[in-house]
Amino acid sequence: MRALTLVADRKLEVSELPDPPPPGADEVQVRVKAVALNHLDLWGYRGMAFAKRKYPLVVGAEAAGEIAAVGANVTGFKPGDPVVMYGALTCGTCKACREGRDNLCENVAGVMGFHVDGFARELLNLPARLVIPVPPGVSMRDAACAPIGFSTVEHMLFDNAKLAPGETILVHAGGSGIGTAAIKMAKAIGCTVITTVGDDEKAAKAKALGADHVINYRTDRFEGAVRKLTQKKGVDVVFEHVGAETFPGSLLCLKRGGRLVTCGATSGPTTTLNLMQLFQQQYRIIGSFGATMRNIRESLAKIANGITPVIDSAVPLADFEKGLERLASRQVFGKVVVTF
Numbered sequence: 001m002r003a004l005t006l007v008a009d010r011k012l013e014v015s016e017l018p019d020p021p022p023p024g025a026d027e028v029q030v031r032v033k034a035v036a037l038n039h040l041d042l043w044g045y046r047g048m049a050f051a052k053r054k055y056p057l058v059v060g061a062e063a064a065g066e067i068a069a070v071g072a073n074v075t076g077f078k079p080g081d082p083v084v085m086y087g088a089l090t091c092g093t094c095k096a097c098r099e100g101r102d103n104l105c106e107n108v109a110g111v112m113g114f115h116v117d118g119f120a121r122e123l124l125n126l127p128a129r130l131v132i133p134v135p136p137g138v139s140m141r142d143a144a145c146a147p148i149g150f151s152t153v154e155h156m157l158f159d160n161a162k163l164a165p166g167e168t169i170l171v172h173a174g175g176s177g178i179g180t181a182a183i184k185m186a187k188a189i190g191c192t193v194i195t196t197v198g199d200d201e202k203a204a205k206a207k208a209l210g211a212d213h214v215i216n217y218r219t220d221r222f223e224g225a226v227r228k229l230t231q232k233k234g235v236d237v238v239f240e241h242v243g244a245e246t247f248p249g250s251l252l253c254l255k256r257g258g259r260l261v262t263c264g265a266t267s268g269p270t271t272t273l274n275l276m277q278l279f280q281q282q283y284r285i286i287g288s289f290g291a292t293m294r295n296i297r298e299s300l301a302k303i304a305n306g307i308t309p310v311i312d313s314a315v316p317l318a319d320f321e322k323g324l325e326r327l328a329s330r331q332v333f334g335k336v337v338v339t340f
Contacts, residue, residue: 002340003121004320005056009047012059012321023071023125030083030131032065034144035120035338037323038177039266044114045324053115059320060120060338061087061113064134064143074128082134084147084300085119085126086293087112092129103155103290120320122340132296135304141337143300145177145309149335150299151291152263153181156239159295160286161261167236168192170226170253172246174211175202177335178263180310182239183209188307194229196222196246198330205333209310223249234258244268251283259284310334 003017023029040061067081077083089109090097096104110116117124134143157163169186173179174195186193187210194213197203203214215225226235234255240247243265250260251274260283278285291299303309312334315323323336 001122002317003058004060004317006045006059007056010045012045013056014318015056017058017121020123020125023069023074025071025073026128027071027125028067028074028077028083028128028131029069029123029125030065030085031068031123032060032063032119032121033140033340034064035060035340036062036144036149036177037327037336037338038062038148039264039327040111040114040148042324042327045321057113058117058119058121059113060118061111062144062148063119064140064146065119067131068123071128077128077131077133082138082140082143083131084134084143084296085112086130086132086296087119087147088290089116090130092127100292100294102292120317120338130293132293132300135300138300138304141311141314141339142303142309144337145181145311145335146299146303147296148290149177150181150303150309151295152288153178153185154295154299154302155291156261156263156288157182157185157237159292160288161237161239161259163189163191163237165190166192168194168230169237169239170222170235170250171195171211171239172242172250173197173266174206174209174214175333176241177309177312177332178241179239180206180209180334183211184307184310185302187211188302194226194235202333221249222246223252226253230255237261241265242267244271247271248274251277254281254283257282257284259286261286261288263288312336314339 064084090105091107094106112118171182193211195211196217238250238260240262241264245267312332314337
């Protein structure tokens, strides 16, 4: 079978690997059809794994496919069923896993495509408990955006920030994969959405998605623009994933008692914090990482009901590196998907 392997930092090869054996009793075998790219892939490609790993490593952290075979004890799937796969090898037995908080697993064996072999291969075996059915009518390209992209936003906005209808939210990097999803999900429940983008072309696209106000951060200070748009009251929620460049300004955009939820630090992981501002304004800062299996199911249901991912581009497996270059260029609007 074909697989895309990282053989050294910043060096990818399409390799021929042996097909996996038949699935074990509690496993399914999945034929991968589409892999969606994330900054996680970019960090892994650059060697930023934050843990020991062995080369060659099959890449790809987020994917969709169809069942190719099932193990003897598996009753919930049959060959041909469309599915997505959870992107981390959780234990399934710790307290967090038993409570459905999969992204807080105490014994996780690694993130697929980052610490352990990932999804950019034609076939793989996985425990059936880590596989989720795709609803009818959802394409493989759209489904591939659910296990990390859409579900991360679902977890951030609704589990953590408790975003409610009628609230005002600031979405940073509205042209990113998760930024576009956040705009669409927030508008779907009747929120007022303010978003930041890096150029006028993206501004027009963000408006077309439903954003009420779009700020070009290259020409305007977003903090001042947000304060003006909200009559100095500030927003209820900030959707933060940029990091050092925007974090202090994001806090200034919050109303008293507002919530900032963050899942990333693409511009750098370190910032300073005014503690008096934090407690006097009674801000709530919430870290959010990944998502749960439930969040993925919720995301797939939303996609099936018409809140679909924004796809920037689709590239074949051999052009995986071009997809990463597109992601790194900041010219992307939505998700980049690799097809098999």
